[in-house]
Amino acid sequence: MENFEEEKVNRKKKPGLLRRLAALAAAAALALSLAACDGSVPSVPGGSADVVPNPAASSVSVDAPLEVHFIDVGQALSVLVECDGQFMLYDGGNVDDGSLVVSYLQSQGVEQLEYVFCSHAHEDHVGGLAAALAYFPAYHVYSPVTEASTKCFKDFVKYTQQQGLQVEVPAVGTMWPLGGATVTMVGPVAQYDDTNDTSIVLRIDYGSTSFLLTGDMEKTAESDLVNSGADLKADVLQVGHHGSSTSTGYAFLNAVLPEMGVISCGVNNKYGHPHEETLSILRDAGVNVYRTDLQGTITIGSDGQNYTVGTEHFVPDDQLNPTAPAQSEAAQQTYIGNVNSKKFHLPTCPNLPAEKNQILFSSYDEAVAAGYTPCSTCIK
Numbered sequence: 001m002e003n004f005e006e007e008k009v010n011r012k013k014k015p016g017l018l019r020r021l022a023a024l025a026a027a028a029a030l031a032l033s034l035a036a037c038d039g040s041v042p043s044v045p046g047g048s049a050d051v052v053p054n055p056a057a058s059s060v061s062v063d064a065p066l067e068v069h070f071i072d073v074g075q076a077l078s079v080l081v082e083c084d085g086q087f088m089l090y091d092g093g094n095v096d097d098g099s100l101v102v103s104y105l106q107s108q109g110v111e112q113l114e115y116v117f118c119s120h121a122h123e124d125h126v127g128g129l130a131a132a133l134a135y136f137p138a139y140h141v142y143s144p145v146t147e148a149s150t151k152c153f154k155d156f157v158k159y160t161q162q163q164g165l166q167v168e169v170p171a172v173g174t175m176w177p178l179g180g181a182t183v184t185m186v187g188p189v190a191q192y193d194d195t196n197d198t199s200i201v202l203r204i205d206y207g208s209t210s211f212l213l214t215g216d217m218e219k220t221a222e223s224d225l226v227n228s229g230a231d232l233k234a235d236v237l238q239v240g241h242h243g244s245s246t247s248t249g250y251a252f253l254n255a256v257l258p259e260m261g262v263i264s265c266g267v268n269n270k271y272g273h274p275h276e277e278t279l280s281i282l283r284d285a286g287v288n289v290y291r292t293d294l295q296g297t298i299t300i301g302s303d304g305q306n307y308t309v310g311t312e313h314f315v316p317d318d319q320l321n322p323t324a325p326a327q328s329e330a331a332q333q334t335y336i337g338n339v340n341s342k343k344f345h346l347p348t349c350p351n352l353p354a355e356k357n358q359i360l361f362s363s364y365d366e367a368v369a370a371g372y373t374p375c376s377t378c379i380k
């Protein structure tokens with residue numbers, strides 16, 4: 001793969017860490033002293049909530065060597081990864097989520113962050129990272145870009161630099177150790193004008209278990225990633241773009257083959273996320289869906305072989321998946337295969353084969369299991 005460059009980042013304590021810890025402590029002490037003088041409560045950058053642990057930042061523990069926390073930040077994304085006492089933060093939600101994210105990290109015992117990733121420069125992903133960087137020292141801070149015009153991104157850069165760090169643009173193929181886990185950057189594999197498609201895509205491997213974080217990557221970048229030959233197989237998929245129909249195409253999902261899909265989105269959000277088209281595709285593929293809008297914060301733990309899932313709220317499966325797979329419209333969707341080309345199509349496809357060359361499949365999975373590949377014209 002021409003775009004897959006092998007590089008490994010070793011975690012080493014920087015000489016300036018103690019100085020940065022001292023600077024952060026001094027800043028916190030100053031904020032507290034000012035609060036004591038005027039009676040106000042110190043707040044994180046861009047946020048208004050208390051810096052003390054916030055009851056809204058409910059902790060969901062599963063007590064495993066590797067824990068991946070999909071923090072409920074509404075119509076946004078923030079993922080905390082812990083392995084063997086080391087922490088990584090992938091996105092920080094909106095600006096107003098900053099104090100909640102800080103509180104949640106405090107509740108998990110975070111004192112420092114090995115790595116901070118901004119998946120891409122949209123506010124619902126970068127917004128709360130300034131707050132995290134204001135309160136926790138970090139070793140490395142990454143983003144697909146180092147400049148953007150928005151205030152929230154400029155604040156992200158500002159608080160990175162206040163730690164004596166620079167925002168780094170990582171290369172595809174870079175590998176980072178996190179305790180006993182390995183984090184690998186697998187995308188994006190091309191340059192894009194669409195900011196969503198610039199999302200940093202990470203695979204986390206621990207023992208025989210794996211997670212794939214995709215930010216807001218959409219179908220164009222998904223297709224390029226699949227065609228690059230990158231290893232995308234993962235047990236747990238962070239479903240792209242909050243479950244929008246612009247992400248999670250059939251070919252991409254077939255390359256990942258996840259057992260679980262986690263959707264981070266807000267209750268009754270104005271975008272209608274997650275879209276029914278995405279939910280249908282996930283149901284058709286037999287993926288167990290978890291949603292922060294229904295279940296709150298979701299934590300998935302791994303011992304290297306098995307998973308444990310903890311959620312803030314219990315939701316019956318028939319509410320998470322309103323229509324059982326065997327009864328769903330998606331599952332009942334028939335596909336028409338071409339016995340010569342080994343391609344399968346939707347019945348509405350303009351490129352259907354002659355009737356004598358047709359074979360019917362009752363589901364997407366059945367067609368794939370038979371060795372057929374989806375038509376690129378009718379199946380996106």
